Amino acid sequence: MAKTDNGIRICQGLLILGNVVIGMCGIALTAECIFFVSDPHGLYPLLEATENNDIYAAAWIGIFVGFALLALSILGIVGVMKSSKTLLLVYIILMLITYAFEMASCITAATHRDFLTPNLFLKQMLERYMKSDTDNNNDKQMTEGVTKTWDNLMLQCCGVHGPLDWQEYTSAFRMTHNDADYPWPHNCCVMNTRSEPINLDGCKLGVPGFYNSNGCYDAISGPLNRQAWGVAWFGFAILCWTFCVLLGTMFYWSRIAY
Amino acid sequence: MELLGVLLALAGMDAAAGLALLPYVPRVAPGAMPGKVTATTFVLERPRCIFDPFANASDAVWLAVAFADASAAFKNPTSSAEVPPYEGLPTARAYMTLQMAAAAYGCSAPGAAVLRVGGDTACHGRAPCNGPLPSPGPYRVKFLLMGCGGPKAETKWSDPILLRRARSLSTIDPTPARRSSTAVVIAAILASLGAALAMAVLGAVGTQLCVPLCRRGLGAHLPYRTHHVPPALPHTLPPACVCGCTPRPPGPCPTK
Numbered sequence: 001m002a003k004t005d006n007g008i009r010i011c012q013g014l015l016i017l018g019n020v021v022i023g024m025c026g027i028a029l030t031a032e033c034i035f036f037v038s039d040p041h042g043l044y045p046l047l048e049a050t051e052n053n054d055i056y057a058a059a060w061i062g063i064f065v066g067f068a069l070l071a072l073s074i075l076g077i078v079g080v081m082k083s084s085k086t087l088l089l090v091y092i093i094l095m096l097i098t099y100a101f102e103m104a105s106c107i108t109a110a111t112h113r114d115f116l117t118p119n120l121f122l123k124q125m126l127e128r129y130m131k132s133d134t135d136n137n138n139d140k141q142m143t144e145g146v147t148k149t150w151d152n153l154m155l156q157c158c159g160v161h162g163p164l165d166w167q168e169y170t171s172a173f174r175m176t177h178n179d180a181d182y183p184w185p186h187n188c189c190v191m192n193t194r195s196e197p198i199n200l201d202g203c204k205l206g207v208p209g210f211y212n213s214n215g216c217y218d219a220i221s222g223p224l225n226r227q228a229w230g231v232a233w234f235g236f237a238i239l240c241w242t243f244c245v246l247l248g249t250m251f252y253w254s255r256i257a258y
Numbered sequence: 259m260e261l262l263g264v265l266l267a268l269a270g271m272d273a274a275a276g277l278a279l280l281p282y283v284p285r286v287a288p289g290a291m292p293g294k295v296t297a298t299t300f301v302l303e304r305p306r307c308i309f310d311p312f313a314n315a316s317d318a319v320w321l322a323v324a325f326a327d328a329s330a331a332f333k334n335p336t337s338s339a340e341v342p343p344y345e346g347l348p349t350a351r352a353y354m355t356l357q358m359a360a361a362a363y364g365c366s367a368p369g370a371a372v373l374r375v376g377g378d379t380a381c382h383g384r385a386p387c388n389g390p391l392p393s394p395g396p397y398r399v400k401f402l403l404m405g406c407g408g409p410k411a412e413t414k415w416s417d418p419i420l421l422r423r424a425r426s427l428s429t430i431d432p433t434p435a436r437r438s439s440t441a442v443v444i445a446a447i448l449a450s451l452g453a454a455l456a457m458a459v460l461g462a463v464g465t466q467l468c469v470p471l472c473r474r475g476l477g478a479h480l481p482y483r484t485h486h487v488p489p490a491l492p493h494t495l496p497p498a499c500v501c502g503c504t505p506r507p508p509g510p511c512p513t514k
Contacts, residue, residue: 243455
């Protein structure tokens with residue numbers, strides 16, 4: 001009798017430990033996803049305009065899954081300590097639902113990250129930056145978002161691969177700004193404290209030191225990659241751990257007598 | 259007589275031209291500048307010192323720009339009034355621009371080391387106009403030193419300069435090359451874990467429900483709690499009596 005008692009105690013201890021870890025991971029997941037959703041780099045308008053902002057949807061799901069994991073882990077601890085079959089059954093069913101949601105979030109973040117290619121942002125920048133004839137309200141809003149974001153980005157860089165993007169392709173910008181005065185937008189020029197180019201002629205020629213010569217793709221893809229991989233990999237780790245804890249809980253549940 | 263006429267004509271031409279051909283070849287400015295050739299402008303290196311032997315203080319240096327296939331047919335203007343204007347480029351296939359004092363090309367002249375052709379977008383109708391070039395070209399250029407009496411010196415024609423031609427943005431293909439293997443790995447592992455969990459839950463719940471049903475099906479009894487029943491103590495039988503048992507001790511039987 002003592003042996004099975006010890007076995008039960010060990011099982012309970014392990015399950016409680018597992019649930020504590022799940023609770024803490026839930027809090028961490030919520031915090032991470034809130035950080036991503038708050039968009040500290042201001043890149044959300046670019047994703048919104050591509051109509052492919054599923055990695056933001058994945059982050060939103062992650063916030064709620066984190067809360068759910070915290071609550072369910074407390075329920076699980078109580079159920080294990082009381083050895084209550086009803087509580088543990090409720091725990092298992094709700095955990096499975098949360099598991100399904102988190103699976104969806106992880107897979108979405110991982111697969112949609114692949115869509116964020118340089119060409120996607122290049123085409124969007126050329127089509128929407130400073131576009132003057134917008135079709136409807138939605139188009140206008142997306143255009144304004146893209147223009148504002150790129151104006152911000154161009155303080156440090158120019159174009160997606162470089163300033164020559166503006167020369168190599170036609171664009172909506174080129175419709176309203178002639179090539180001789182604006183080989184690339186003046187926002188690409190190095191500015192002084194009053195937001196004026198320090199040497200406009202040097203900037204138009206492309207003299208080093210008067211314009212931003214590097215492309216913006218790194219500044220865009222770095223934060224977005226970190227977001228996508230953060231949600232995907234951390235969620236994956238949580239799910240692997242939860243899988244083990246759930247299996248243990250089901251085993252414990254089936255051994256409890258009514 | 260005819261030979262004399264031809265000789266006189268040749269001498270007359272030379273005298274009228276008085277033109278020195280400088281060996282300098284104009285070229286696009288060297289150096290790493292992405293804006294040196296755009297769709298409507300290009301940047302030339304500014305030649306220094308080459309006009310000094312020929313120039314007076316009042317002379318001006320012009321830049322002649324012609325389509326590459328029209329450069330051979332270009333005729334130098336005889337005076338400043340006959341300079342082909344910028345607006346005549348589509349028909350005359352050449353024009354002259356960038357009129358500057360010869361001192362600007364002197365050996366120690368200050369100013370930028372480059373000349374931008376096509377950089378002035380606000381000079382409509384005002385001669386000389388350095389307006390943007392209307393087509394990608396190719397173009398050839400040469401410098402011409404003009405005095406009061408006509409051209410005094412010229413450089414050679416440059417190599418053909420081809421301007422940029424922008425591609426349509428609809429040629430950009432934003433679809434990714436291939437799905438990354440990481441996404442496939444995550445999706446596969448998570449799907450299999452989810453399926454395993456679902457199986458495990460179904461199995462656990464199923465065995466819990468099936469246990470009573472399965473045993474009944476085999477004819478076993480429901481498990482029930484057995485109470486410990488103590489063996490019954492023998493009751494003390496009433497004393498033997500044949501007629502009308504009363505608790506009194508047996509006495510003689512009443513006779514009927």
